[in-house]
Amino acid sequence: MRRQGATGEEIVEALIANSATFEKKTSFSQEKYKLKKQKKYAPKVLLRRPFARSICEAYFKKNPARIGFLRVDTLSLLLSMGNVAANSDVLVVDMAGGLLTGAVAERLGGTGYVCNTCIGDSPYPMDIVRIFNFSNEICKSIVRASVSDVTSQSETSEQSDQLESACNMEIQSNEQKSSSVSMEDISLSSENGVSDLILEANHSPVNKISKSHKVGEKASQETLKLWKENGFSSMIVVAPELDPWSFVKDLLPLLSYSAPFAIYHQYLQPLATCMHSLQVRKMAIGLQISEPWLREYQVLPSRTHPCMQMSGCGGYILSGTRTATNASSQQ
DSSP states (O other): TTTOOOHHHHHHHHHHHHSSSSSTTTTHHHHHHHHHHHHHSSOOOOOOOOOHHHHHHHHHHHGGGGGTOOOOOHHHHHHHHTTTOOOEEEEEEEEEETTTHHHHHHTTTTTSEEEEESSSSSSSOGGGGGGOOOOOOOOOOOEEEEHHHOOOOOOSSSHHHHHHHHHHHHHHHHHHHHHHHHHHHHHHHTTTHHHHHHHHHHHHHHHHHHOOOOOEEEOOOHHHHHHHHHHHHHEEEEEEEEEHHHHHHHHHGGGGOOOEEEEESSSSSHHHHHHHHHHHHHHHEEEEEOOOOOOOEEEOTTTTTEEEOOEEEEEOEEEEEEEOOOOHHHH
16 A cells, blocks of 8 residues: 555555454544554654753663663752752763753753863763754853863962963964864865865855854863852762762862752662762761652543553662861861
8 A cells, every 4th residue: 555655544544444353442442553553654743842851751762871861850850959040150970971961051041151071081972962952152151171170270370370371382282283284174175076165164254163163162261260269059960880979079179168969870879878978078968869759641531540661760869068178077
């Protein structure tokens, strides 16, 4: 029937007419049978704007390991416990492919900053952020910086001046290298027969450059200096592959006093160990471990009941508030 050009609805009607048990089914079973066949032979696609909830639900159903088995209700609790609001500077450790970074940036709406930090020199991937289709204003609020960049502080003003001058010299040299590389790319692309694209870029170079802003650019020295002086307003961590205490002890002093934090992990024991260490060193108060709980219901006339298949565990969240402590108690 498909080869003859029959539509999906005609195929479904033919299947119902040839079914020997369709008339014996109840009205509810007949409707369920129709929906099953329509999904297979007459599917319908609804295009909707991507946002944090839809992206999280899609990844949780198709590839939950990609986002660290982060459920949508757990993600919403992280944003709430992290007190993510407008004009906030949020420090995140995102090992969920960029889902957490995108959700925080979506709630900030272009105000404040979300700093995606990494343990080491290589930044964590943020591929999922591109699915959000953020505007340039929101993309500018997403920056990255390693833990060493944020924690490094100069001992004297003379050393800071020397470091700043060295950074300026390095930036100038990198700009010269990038300009030379771009000239080589232009010459190579013209030889490969892509000169039309280059001509279009030469006609309006400003529009081509400002059309899209790269997500996750390195934080500027002025912004890092401001964070060192005032601290971050909150911290959210989704790093199921790491031991929370191994990096929380270094990241927590970067927050301002009375700043909230929330740490997600798929299992309970790593968070319990981290909570005990924070209590012993008196680095935080109001510590608690929460287990998100979600039950999804099917809502239909005379058939409202919990779904037969749903997630059994949504992970655990350690939340608290940072306090001022002396250096001896943290060692």
